[in-house]
Amino acid sequence: MRRLLAARAAQAVVVVAVVATVVFALIHLAPGDPFGAALESGRVSPEVRAEWRARYGLDRPLAEQYVRWIGSVARGDLGWSFSRNRPVAGALASALPNTLVLMGTALLLSIALGIAAAVLQAARRGSLVDRGSSALLLVFYSMPEFWLGLMLLLAFAYELPIFPVSGVVDPVMHEYMGTWGRFVDRVRHLALPALTLTLLLSAAIARHQRAALLDVARADFTRTARAKGLSPRAVLLRHALRNSLGTTITLLGLMFPALLGGAVIVETVFAWPGMGSLATSAIAQRDYPLVSATAIVGAVMTVAGSVIADVLGATADPRLRDA
Amino acid sequence: MSERAAGVRPLVSVRDLAVHFPVKKGVLGRAKGAVRAVDGVSFDVFPGETLALVGESGCGKTTTGRAVLRLVEATAGTILFDGTDVRALKAEPLRKLRRQMQIVFQDPFSSLNPRMTVGATVREGLVIHELAEGAEADARVRRLLEEVGLRPDQASRYPHELSGGQRQRVGIARALAVEPRFIVCDEPVSALDVSVQAQVVNLLQDLQRDRGLAYLFIAHDLSVVQHVADRVAVMYLGRIVETAPGEALYDEPLMPYTQALLSAVPVPDPDAKRQRIVLSGDVPSPAAPPSGCVFHPRCHHPARDAACARIVPPLEPKGEMSGSGKSAGAPHLVACIKQPPTTVDDATQRAAGATHPPQRYLPVVGAR
């Protein structure tokens, strides 16, 4: 397990380096001066502009810029955000926890929901419950994130104002609430964005988990378990579920970027001040240091997610532990 | 190795063949050790004869067969095909040479392209080597199908529409299409039912007779091997531990491993009372083979002692030149320092910690 972790950590470094390179290449491949627009407003004197360019090394040869860029990424120095007027690291530090809360909640809920649905479906395979819930899940699975978000917003914030429309907490009152009040406030704000992601994600998980369960149900050892005299329930929960979890965990690892992508859109719809909102606004404002940093942090999160998936997968499947 | 029947040159001659697969670890896939799948194997196959390579799963027999055809790259050793150094060939001459040496696989289903009809599969060799095209190729495909016992109209079938035996016949027809001189038969009948197995075994024998083919017949089933082989080589953990003409090997197996192997084969005769040698434990991992004689940890030879763990036994002649027919004059070679006669003299053995002198040990005499 330790070897697995070490290998994955080394792999993660490679991945992040490649992502940093790709982002650098993208920015420098794009037409025009990458940092031009931010400096181009007529109010900035040429001298100042030259000074800024020098400060960010934009006057150097591309190769040197690249080395500096990789070097600063390696040091964790992510630069200065033009649009936020603060260090990129600070902007990330305030956004990241919100994203983690949103994604973490959605992930936990959807794993629980998705697996529960799949177990129910697999247990009643072919029944009305199975087919009905499969159809419903497919519809959720097929919905654009923003559309589902908009519909939930329309229903539960507009027409039936149970939940707040945006943000992480009540902007004004939160600071003046008690501990319980704050908790409730957070949960209320979290509800709709987390629900949106959860519905989409649990639909995906349930679909895969159901297929995995049915696959396992065909496996020889499931027959062995039945031949031992186990009840269908015990076979499903003790043998089939545990085995199929492996593929679901792997799937979650692979789905992590998509989940992050979904979070970007959901955060935008619900004005959730996380990495996604940060990235979209940074991109809209051509704040390249911030854009690059969000891409890199996104990659780090993805890699971390896949490492976690690997570790969990190895916990669920001893074969992977020795691999 | 064998200088019998002066003037007959081996068609295939393999010397000190080794195939090691690296065990990869870490991010960059650095090799950390190797699986010694084949570790110093030598043998000859003469025109028109069948050499059987026998052993249990994982002993390296399939890898050996593939390495001879350069379908896996050998780590060391030489492979001569009709005098040509196969390992030294560049891509194009190798491609050309493949016309002369073919392979038939164990699993007739996975070795056929599911998306190609029987006809296309058989025809492919003709196309590749530009042996025939158009109507002529069609005619040759039909002839080949008939020759292996299929109906010509089955050319338009797909593999999944055929039975196991029929598929294996297609595999054989594919190999025959390019008119090879040598075929590696890699467990060609072990996936088949008994009744079908007999059909395919007979077919292979008929083809050998009609076309003068040489076979390297890889198998784990000693009873099938006895029926097809002129000579038999027994492999264990990547090495040949005994080789002899068929009759000699089955009559008087000298390597303790061969003895155990032979004794373990169930005999379809309820009245046969035989002494069975049941080996303890499992085959060790080829990534960490035992020192000395690789078989020594499981050996039942009464003279087994510390020297067995120290001395790598040479594959040396132990009996008189025997054999009849195609294998006439082939020697009986065994890798065991405890089975006299041996070139590893007493002094050497004692120096390696031997406590027992070699002694003739024949617990399974006359399986025949």
Added chain:
Amino acid sequence: MSATSGPWSVALRRLRRDRVAIGAAAAIVILALAALLAPLIAPYPPNAQPDIVGMATLPPSGAHPFGTDVFSRDVLTRVMYGGRVSLGVAVLSIALSITIGTAYGAVAGYVGGATEAAMMRLIDALLAVPRVLLLLLALALWGAVGLPALILMLGLTGWFGTSRLVRERVRALSRGEFALAARALGASHARVLWRHVLPSALTPVIVAATLGIGNVVVLEASLSYLGIGVRPPNASWGNIIQEGSEQIASGWWIALFPGLAILVTVVAFNLLGDALRDALDPRK
């Protein structure tokens, strides 16, 4: 058995018996026809603004079954024309990404060794960036892009998964026995790859492509929602929704119908993809 019992005709026969697959295919055909034939069958010109003061944002009626938008344009017509863009973008970009992904994955999987390791590390890295983010970055960097560039970018960001899939299949198949048999016959690497490995490796790719079309339709809609997808005056389902999302209370029909079109499309492609996967499943 008939002479046409190759894997594809078997799959087709299975599909023809699958009522869900038939329904999904029918839905796709209807949507595609409505889009393709829009210039012939759409009730109005797509961009005509008959009366921007009096006819803007009218609810569905006999004359305008899907209502009108803020510019007094017919929403049904717009949805039909939008389908041309949405489906066209999806199909073309999937075709592009499948081509690139297959070529890349095939090379990596067939060549193997250090080359493969390096190629796949790159894929790992590219897969680690959420595609939406990558697209946002690229589209923002290149500024306003036309449809060809959008297709190009969707295609260029969509092939990583395919290449992985192809790599795995090619790797397994090219080391498998029938590829070995072909090599033993003297077939060149190119021939083994092209004739033996790729045709079998493509089965899951075709399923993935079918499922992928739905994904790209959603992705295009999301990008348009974020304001960087298909730009007006080109109608796409995504930007009709975007326009409509601002009238959601007073003109719900503007966003609803293209949204339903997306939903039906994606559900249909998902069902078809699932059916295709089952039909091509050799275990059955």
Added chain:
Amino acid sequence: MTPDPLLDVQNLRTTFSTDAGPARAVDGVSFTVGRGETVGLVGESGCGKSVTALSILRLIDGAGRIEKDSHILLEGRDLLSLPEREMRDVRGNRVAMIWQEPLSALNPVMSVGDQIAEVARVHAHASRAEAHAKAVEMLRLVGIADPEQRANEYPHQLSGGMRQRVVIAMALVMSPALLIADEPTTALDVTIQAQILELLAEVQKRMGMSILLITHDLGVVAETASRVVVMYAGEVVEEAPVRELFADAHHPYTEGLMRAMPRVGGTETRLATIPGAVPAPTDWPHGCRFRERCPYAWELCEREHPPLYQIGAGHVSRCHLAIEPERRAHPHVPIAAATGAGAGE
């Protein structure tokens, strides 16, 4: 056949629905297994022997079903009429099963100790500790060294032979009355096969259970079974005590099988073959199902489905030769030469 048999299978018919129509995989099979006896169930792939085994445990699922008029009496109780809950008490308890592929038969994510213990937990309602102790005891019984350690290992960490020992240990936890062994050594190397067969013989001696040994290998049957049931095309075609069968096989199929089998020490240079292949279970031929491959077949064989004829004591054969034995002297083709253009496959 046996008085008061342990298992009495009567007219078992198991059908699967397939794209090509109903497949009568097992089609009216009857046989018995006496107490303490080892019965060999022999046949080639597709003959229905494995389906028979699964039917006994009622583990047929999906597209398959056991027809109404079938009976499987275990100690006099018809398993087919038991409610599912009671049937579960039979599985793994009175009747246990071991499988062909020990690796796939074991749950890869559960330690082997837990998998063995599970049987004790379910049937003996043992506590966790008791069950674990039982698992270790069983591992020791099947000859696994260092059982305490091995109990915590997972299937992939064991060798093929050891895995099969684990499967056997799992089957023996409740000292079942009947052990069904479905090709228990087919996936194993010959030296390991010898070990496993020896183990089975030993535990049978010690525990006294009956064994239904399903195999295609006549050699294995000759060495282990006391009575042999030969199946072909979903039917029993011959049943006899093992010596009698090997000495005097009556059914042409059994005869062909014996001759087609290469044997160590055999003298023939050329094997006899059975031409053609097993017909499809969706489309059994009428009359005698073997007649198209049979060297003796005549028009009666096409007209009339042969019943099981009594040949001798405990010896039955589904072949019309029983009533016209002189025809055996006149095969259509010399049996040894039947090879080559076997286009009828």
Added chain:
Amino acid sequence: MTTRRLSAAALLLALAACGRGDRASGSEGDVGGTVVISTAAEPDFLLPPIILSAMGKMVSDQLFERLAEIGPKMNAMGDEGFEPRLARHWTWAPDSLSIAFELDPRAHWHDGKPVRAADVKMGFDLMRDPKVASPQAPNVAEIDSVTVRDSLTAVAWYHRRSLDQFFTAAYNVIPVPAHLLGSVDRANLKADPFVRNPVGSGPFRFVRWVPSQLVELVADTTYFRGRPKLDRVVVSIAPDPNTAVTRLLAGEADFIEVLRGEQLAQAQKDPKLQVKQYGGVDYAFLQFNLRDPKHHGRPHPVLGDRNVRVALAMALDRAAIARNVYDTLATVPFGPAPRSLGIADSTIRQIPYDSARAKRMLDSLGWRDSNGDGIREKNGVPLRFSVMVPGSSRPRQRVAVLIQEQLKGVGADVTIDQLDFNAMIAKLGTRSFDALINSWHPDPTPSSIRQTWTSEGSRTNDGSNFGSYESPVFDAQVDSAVASHDAKQARTLYLRAYQTFVDDAPAIMLYEPNLVAGASKRIRLVNLRPDAWWAGIAQWSIPAGERIDRDRIGLRPAAR
């Protein structure tokens, strides 16, 4: 809408925010309460010399007091009507080349230190220092220097006399605390903690700024001119305009500066909300580039011809466009000045909407559709141009689509080039565009037209005459209007210039929106000025009986 304001940043920051200096008064009953202002814009900084964004301006105006405030007549010429703020009174030098401001000794910074003349100088110096690169440097270009005469007297020295020289110092030079900013690294001023955590001298104190979420201010009860009625002002930052409105409709916010269309209708129906029109100074137009975007020396191949521009203007039903986008809340402007400034009027002759005539005119100019593709050509050049619109402005995107379709009707092919804001700025800077839909938020002095429409504005780097409209006649008319000292005469001269502008059609005036603010009914809104709705926040109040939870927080600091 926020970015629309931003796009006019150059002018916005020249704007005089004037406010009547009502003293805080009234009973105990209307002191207290929280107002949550919903916006989609985030302040950039909170230190006046480096602020560029409108929202930064709005917040800093609550935090930082200026020397004097413009009077109710909004007169920017001379000091007539100006009311004292930090400056108790001021003295003109006899030659009018300097003005001495005497500070109110009661004025103090929120850290308790008194406001001193050095603070005025510091405010000016920061604007002027090239290291700071203040975007507002041009706004104080008229001032040569600020000196400290004594601790309470600061003197502004001018290069030359002008009508708005008092306004320049009193409005644009905002004192900042020298004792806190004296030692900052000016080259890195934007990174200094102060700019995100300022100490001001105004009626509200800074509490906190959570990026992209909120800025919170609380009443300074020791403010020398009397504490504001509200306890607390929170700027709640939404990521987009829709969300900002939604927050008001959902009751999470109390005020939004602009409501329109559907959302306005919703707010009007909502019993908890009030809507309030307050005019506006914005005007939007379709601006043409008169120069060839590829060769600046040549006229634009299509739009360089005045007659073509006039024909295009005739083809546009501007009333319908305004109606479609703003319903009744916008009117077609008379000329390049909004009605609310009172300088332009209906006497200016307009180009009528007459598409038939537009077609005839184009025909006679030689633009004919000879190849039948629906688009006119002349000498092989198609009547085709692209129109830039910022991706952030929905109304302008909508207008672009309307214009596109209407011009298609007369055989002109318009492509819409939707750009993000910065990309658009870059193209404007290099003049590489055909046309754009833009909007100005001009300052109350009509002279600002120089920057936007005269030759001067087209040549200099700071100018905003992106279309290179260079008419000597118009230039001369504007110059004489600016030079005039008589208001009546100036008005006549300006009207003449506007007429020239309308006839030349370098841009087609589209609409001037009538801004409507939305607010919770419990807020008593005071002094929503067309140019600066926030001018009266210190006087807004919430009656005790109508307060809700957040109004009752009081002045206590946040629990954290």
